[in-house]
Amino acid sequence: ELYTAIVDLKEVLQTETVLLNALDNYIQAEQNKLDLLQKYASIYKNQHSEASEDVETFIANPINAYLLVKRLTTDWQNVESLMTMNVGQDYLKNISVYKEHMKFPTDEDLNGAAVALTRLQDTYKLDTSALARGELNGVKYSSELTAADCFELGRQSYNNGDYYHTQLWMREADSRLASETNKTVEKSDILEYLAFSTYKQGNLPLALDLTNKLLDIFPTHPRAYGNKVYYEEQIQKLNNLKIKGDDESSDIYVNDEPAVPKPETPERELYEQLCRGEVTTDIEILSKLRCYYVRNNNPYLLLAPFKIEEAYPEPKIMIFHDVMSDSEIETIKKLAKPRFKRATVQNYKTGELEVAQYRISKSAWLKDEEHKHVKDVCRRVRDMTGLTMETAEELQVVNYGIGGHYEPHYDFARREETHAFKSLGTGNRIATVLFYMSDVPQGGATVFPGIKAAVWPKKGTAAFWYNLHPSGEGDYNTRHAACPVLAGSKWVSNKWIHEKGQEFLRPCGLTPAPFELTA
Numbered sequence: 289e290l291y292t293a294i295v296d297l298k299e300v301l302q303t304e305t306v307l308l309n310a311l312d313n314y315i316q317a318e319q320n321k322l323d324l325l326q327k328y329a330s331i332y333k334n335q336h337s338e339a340s341e342d343v344e345t346f347i348a349n350p351i352n353a354y355l356l357v358k359r360l361t362t363d364w365q366n367v368e369s370l371m372t373m374n375v376g377q378d379y380l381k382n383i384s385v386y387k388e389h390m391k392f393p394t395d396e397d398l399n400g401a402a403v404a405l406t407r408l409q410d411t412y413k414l415d416t417s418a419l420a421r422g423e424l425n426g427v428k429y430s431s432e433l434t435a436a437d438c439f440e441l442g443r444q445s446y447n448n449g450d451y452y453h454t455q456l457w458m459r460e461a462d463s464r465l466a467s468e469t470n471k472t473v474e475k476s477d478i479l480e481y482l483a484f485s486t487y488k489q490g491n492l493p494l495a496l497d498l499t500n501k502l503l504d505i506f507p508t509h510p511r512a513y514g515n516k517v518y519y520e521e522q523i524q525k526l527n528n529l530k531i532k533g534d535d536e537s538s539d540i541y542v543n544d545e546p547a548v549p550k551p552e553t554p555e556r557e558l559y560e561q562l563c564r565g566e567v568t569t570d571i572e573i574l575s576k577l578r579c580y581y582v583r584n585n586n587p588y589l590l591l592a593p594f595k596i597e598e599a600y601p602e603p604k605i606m607i608f609h610d611v612m613s614d615s616e617i618e619t620i621k622k623l624a625k626p627r628f629k630r631a632t633v634q635n636y637k638t639g640e641l642e643v644a645q646y647r648i649s650k651s652a653w654l655k656d657e658e659h660k661h662v663k664d665v666c667r668r669v670r671d672m673t674g675l676t677m678e679t680a681e682e683l684q685v686v687n688y689g690i691g692g693h694y695e696p697h698y699d700f701a702r703r704e705e706t707h708a709f710k711s712l713g714t715g716n717r718i719a720t721v722l723f724y725m726s727d728v729p730q731g732g733a734t735v736f737p738g739i740k741a742a743v744w745p746k747k748g749t750a751a752f753w754y755n756l757h758p759s760g761e762g763d764y765n766t767r768h769a770a771c772p773v774l775a776g777s778k779w780v781s782n783k784w785i786h787e788k789g790q791e792f793l794r795p796c797g798l799t800p801a802p803f804e805l806t807a
């Protein structure tokens with residue numbers, strides 16, 4: 289699962305460096321072999337043409353006769369053994385050793401990376417052609433995709449039963465193919481996938497049309513004719529559908545757009561709009577928010593008070609600026625990297641931890657004792673919140689990979705989730721402190737669909753909110769999500785603060801929390 293974190297992908301790049309080196313060495317060895325053969329060939333040719341000039345005289349000479357026989361016996365054996373020498377074998381052996389010891393992506397990674405791309409495409413409404421040109425929201429980041437690259441994305445979507453994206457990418461593959469001088473994929477392959485996914489999307493006439501086009505360019509195609517007959521029968525059955533006109537000029541884009549996938553829930557819609565920055569907090573609410581300094585009667589904060597920005601009033605979401613230094617961030621990343629595991633979620637019913645498509649990232653947990661910096665961060669959270677850290681969870685460090693995200697969720701356990709945090713014996717997650725340890729060039733916001741709030745990552749800042757009402761009830765407006773990362777690598781770490789021990793620190797009822805008293 290290398291695609292789930294950017295740090296792992298860095299290692300994959302190193303793997304590639306090694307492989308490319310091995311490939312270079314192999315090519316060199318193969319080249320040397322061919323050079324040697326070339327040399328033999330030219331020597332033999334010289335001798336041969338000399339002989340051919342005057343065959344009689346040449347053969348009559350016993351030395352020449354001997355040399356001729358020698359050329360075709362021992363010399364030729366050398367040539368043959370050189371020809372049969374498998375130069376690649378040793379290199380292949382080396383490569384398989386590298387594969388064992390180095391990070392090497394699997395087919396699952398390829399699929400995960402492809403799914404991530406289609407997720408980005410949907411969430412950020414990215415244009416397929418722009419994406420194929422290597423552009424993300426108008427910014428060109430990478431090289432262009434070939435027709436074969438697009439085809440592969442379509443094929444991955446197809447294997448996942450995602451016929452909507454199959455269509456989008458196969459169409460893109462086809463349009464790219466048209467302008468390629470060195471064709472990277474067969475048009476018939478594109479047409480076959482396109483036709484079948486179109487059929488799966490419920491557009492029989494277009495599926496038939498595409499299959500006919502396929503038969504035009506490949507009349508003996510092993511499956512096309514059978515499919516054609518099948519589509520025709522189905523159309524006959526539906527009876528009321530008519531085969532689309534034979535618009536020759538339109539190539540395979542016969543007017544119809546791919547049927548858009550299932551309707552989104554209102555929350556999903558709002559979540560994506562917030563991620564895209566299309567929706568922001570209501571202006572009346574925004575106008576009441578403040579920025580201020582907090583010293584909290586804490587002598588340490590006299591010199592460097594907390595710089596606080598309110599992001600939402602109720603539930604109060606606060607942003608603390610400059611609360612994690614670059615060197616703390618470096619330490620935390622370094623400690624976490626070797627321990628990264630695919631982030632898990634708690635199964636609603638069983639309480640078991642498991643991986644899920646809706647949470648894609650890698651994470652690790654750090655204990656205070658491991659490094660002064662971890663402890664310092666924990667103390668700072670105490671100073672920021674006025675809450676005790678005695679019952680807080682360890683520091684969780686997270687890195688999001690390509691399209692990495694965490695769909696809308698609560699950090700607290702709902703009443704029915706009886707398993708959650710039971711073993712900890714510290715009560716529910718009363719509050720969350722989320723540190724942003726990197727800037728994110730595009731995407732990656734933390735959004736709260738219920739209240740239309742968004743916090744954009746900024747290195748060194750932290751977001752804070754209470755997950756529970758003072759009564760201990762969960763605050764359902766704290767439902768939040770990590771938007772997919774569109775460009776860059778997103779690092780966060782968070783401290784989940786628990787209920788136990790906070791009884792006198794966060795007074796119940798309407799009394800404000802300690803940091804607000806001294807604001």
Ligand SMILES: O=C(O)CCC(=O)C(=O)O
Pocket residue numbers: 694699722732733734768769770771780782
């Ligand atoms: O990464 C983010 O922006 C939010 C992460 C989050 O909500 C979580 O880990 O519970």
Ligand SMILES: [Fe+2]
Pocket residue numbers: 697698699768
């Ligand atoms: Fe969360």
